[in-house]
Amino acid sequence: MAAYVVRRLLHMVPVALVVVTLVFLMLHLIPGDPAQLMLDPSATRQEVAALRHQLDLDQPLGRQYAEFLGRLVRGSMGTSFKTGRSALADAWPSFQHTVELAAASVVFAGLAGIGIGVLAGARPRSPMSTLVMVLALLGVSVPTFWLGLLLIIVFALKLDLLPAGGAGSWQALVLPTITLGSFSLGVIARITRAGVAEVMHADYVRTARAKGTSERAVVFRHALRNALIPVITVTSLSFGYALGGAVATETVFAWPGLGRHIVDAILARDYPAVQASLFLFAISFLVVNLLMDLAYALANPRITYG
Amino acid sequence: MAERTRATPLHRLLRNRAALAGLVVIGVYVALAVAAPWLAAYDPSQNDLALRLRPPSLHHLLGNDELGRDIASRLLWGARTSLAISVGAVAFAAAVGVPLGLAAGYYGGRLDALISGTVEVLMAFPGILLALAVVAIFGFGVFRLILAIGVYSVPTMAWLARGSTLDVAHMEYVDASRAMGGRNRRIMLRHILPNILTPIIVQGTLRLATAVLTAATLSFLGLGVQPPEPEWGAMIASSVAYIRVAPHATVIPGIALMLVVLGFNVAGDGLSESLDPAAARLG
Numbered sequence: 023m024a025a026y027v028v029r030r031l032l033h034m035v036p037v038a039l040v041v042v043t044l045v046f047l048m049l050h051l052i053p054g055d056p057a058q059l060m061l062d063p064s065a066t067r068q069e070v071a072a073l074r075h076q077l078d079l080d081q082p083l084g085r086q087y088a089e090f091l092g093r094l095v096r097g098s099m100g101t102s103f104k105t106g107r108s109a110l111a112d113a114w115p116s117f118q119h120t121v122e123l124a125a126a127s128v129v130f131a132g133l134a135g136i137g138i139g140v141l142a143g144a145r146p147r148s149p150m151s152t153l154v155m156v157l158a159l160l161g162v163s164v165p166t167f168w169l170g171l172l173l174i175i176v177f178a179l180k181l182d183l184l185p186a187g188g189a190g191s192w193q194a195l196v197l198p199t200i201t202l203g204s205f206s207l208g209v210i211a212r213i214t215r216a217g218v219a220e221v222m223h224a225d226y227v228r229t230a231r232a233k234g235t236s237e238r239a240v241v242f243r244h245a246l247r248n249a250l251i252p253v254i255t256v257t258s259l260s261f262g263y264a265l266g267g268a269v270a271t272e273t274v275f276a277w278p279g280l281g282r283h284i285v286d287a288i289l290a291r292d293y294p295a296v297q298a299s300l301f302l303f304a305i306s307f308l309v310v311n312l313l314m315d316l317a318y319a320l321a322n323p324r325i326t327y328g
Numbered sequence: 329m330a331e332r333t334r335a336t337p338l339h340r341l342l343r344n345r346a347a348l349a350g351l352v353v354i355g356v357y358v359a360l361a362v363a364a365p366w367l368a369a370y371d372p373s374q375n376d377l378a379l380r381l382r383p384p385s386l387h388h389l390l391g392n393d394e395l396g397r398d399i400a401s402r403l404l405w406g407a408r409t410s411l412a413i414s415v416g417a418v419a420f421a422a423a424v425g426v427p428l429g430l431a432a433g434y435y436g437g438r439l440d441a442l443i444s445g446t447v448e449v450l451m452a453f454p455g456i457l458l459a460l461a462v463v464a465i466f467g468f469g470v471f472r473l474i475l476a477i478g479v480y481s482v483p484t485m486a487w488l489a490r491g492s493t494l495d496v497a498h499m500e501y502v503d504a505s506r507a508m509g510g511r512n513r514r515i516m517l518r519h520i521l522p523n524i525l526t527p528i529i530v531q532g533t534l535r536l537a538t539a540v541l542t543a544a545t546l547s548f549l550g551l552g553v554q555p556p557e558p559e560w561g562a563m564i565a566s567s568v569a570y571i572r573v574a575p576h577a578t579v580i581p582g583i584a585l586m587l588v589v590l591g592f593n594v595a596g597d598g599l600s601e602s603l604d605p606a607a608a609r610l611g
Contacts, residue, residue: 037449037452040446040449041449044461048461048464048465051465052465052466053466159590159593159594160586160590162593163537163586163589163590163593164586164589165541165544165545165548165561165582165585165586165589166545167545167548167549167561167564168564168578168582168585168586171564171568171571171578171582172579172582174571175571175575175578175579179571179572262453262454263454265454266453266454266455266456266457267454267456269456269460269545269549270545270548270549273548273549284460285460285549285550285551287464288460288463288464288551289550289551293464296464300457300460300461300464303453303457304453304457307452307453307454308452311452
């Protein structure tokens with residue numbers, strides 16, 4: 023297992039390097055002069071030259087890349103143009119908010135999805151089962167941002183039960199969590215239903231029934247446990263989805279996360295802030311993928327680490 | 329059971345009521361988008377402040393938006409925009425991704441290592457990040473949106489084409505063609521490509537759903553189609569401020585969007601079930 027962890031960590035290095043290189047190159051792919059674009063159209067030539075110098079754009083590309091990597095090792099990705107502070111330090115609190123929201127949505131989607139999926143899978147021809155399939159389809163088809171708006175209309179404006187936006191309380195977390203989790207909930211419920219329905223006919227389930235085990239124990243102890251591996255896979259994937267989906271959800275609910283941070287940065291052409299946010303997003307993906315791979319290896323004894 | 333295995337993919341598709349419903353929705357959507365200039369009763373950009381935020385009425389079947397524009401007309405013209413963007417994006421993704429995947433799968437070796445290595449890295453990230461990066465670099469607007477959403481789907485298309493090519497590349501007819509002195513390019517185009525098209529078409533249909541959603545999402549965020557051009561995501565964004573007094577302006581474009589995405593999803597599922605019943609049985 024230790025060797026597997028080390029190998030998996032080593033595998034991350036080239037991928038992280040590709041990510042860093044792409045983030046670096048972003049500034050150079052922009053058509054025109056990024057310094058000119060970031061400044062007011064009325065900026066003087068000296069101001070543009072000063073910004074080019076500040077961004078290292080007046081250096082040869084190789085040198086810029088080396089400087090970029092050097093700064094990154096020291097934990098810096100340049101200065102945000104809007105705030106004048108370190109772009110990475112600026113993005114960090116937003117990142118924490120996004121992780122909080124993404125984690126809440128995965129827990130919600132996982133628990134609700136597995137619960138509904140088991141109920142449907144235990145009786146594949148019941149109305150409940152049809153309902154799950156319909157909900158799963160709606161879950162993957164409804165635009166996240168629009169679902170968020172509907173929830174705001176119903177629960178915040180009409181019923182006045184929950185806040186329409188902001189962060190800082192558990193109430194504020196409820197609607198964004200449901201919004202962000204709905205897509206994964208649909209997928210998880212569908213996979214769980216399929217897995218449970220399939221093993222309900224397996225010999226060991228029939229044996230358990232023949233021995234007089236209660237239906238509940240048959241479903242939860244025998245069927246669900248054996249249907250769980252693909253469910254774990256999908257649930258782990260949904261964390262990645264939640265990080266990406268956070269962009270729209272955070273805007274709808276004014277949630278101060280990284281998704282909103284990056285949208286604001288793109289609209290303001292604050293390129294260092296865009297680079298820092300993309301970098302944080304990408305690295306968190308790599309870490310989540312790594313953790314999920316390890317969890318998966320632990321959960322499935324059939325995977326060998328050799 | 330024996331009858332089932334004899335059924336052609338078309339028979340299976342026609343028996344799948346959900347898939348048919350999906351195809352009907354797509355058909356209606358495409359027809360409305362194409363016929364928008366003739367069907368729209370009003371100019372989609374014509375403001376009429378006297379009709380601001382009016383609910384649906386006989387003259388304006390779906391009501392009016394925050395500038396008094398006719399929502400039904402904007403919806404029709406918006407369908408055109410979103411159809412153009414999504415078809416353009418998926419076509420772009422296929423045009424770039426399929427040749428890459430085909431070459432990687434066919435030639436193998438270092439070329440495969442390079443292409444599949446890059447694709448694997450890109451697939452580790454959610455597409456919206458790639459799309460955001462493209463938007464950050466190139467800016468906003470319809471053509472840039474096609475590029476951003478197209479880039480989003482390139483890795484999936486390349487991965488699928490590579491996998492399918494690997495399945496086909498060692499078939500006897502390919503070996504035979506090579507033994508007869510067929511050139512690589514000809515073998516790829518004449519013998520391999522036609523045999524890997526099925527999964528690509530299925531994936532393309534499902535990607536259209538993602539493309540419609542992503543286009544609307546980016547436009548909603550202000551990073552896609554810019555006002556006053558009618559686009560469903562942008563329509564929702566501009567009416568959000570009035571959600572309390574005129575929820576219809578937010579709800580109606582959302583319903584349209586959901587129906588179309590649902591249509592593509594159901595049709596894509598149906599296509600994959602009828603073309604490859606064994607793989608789809610579990611879903």
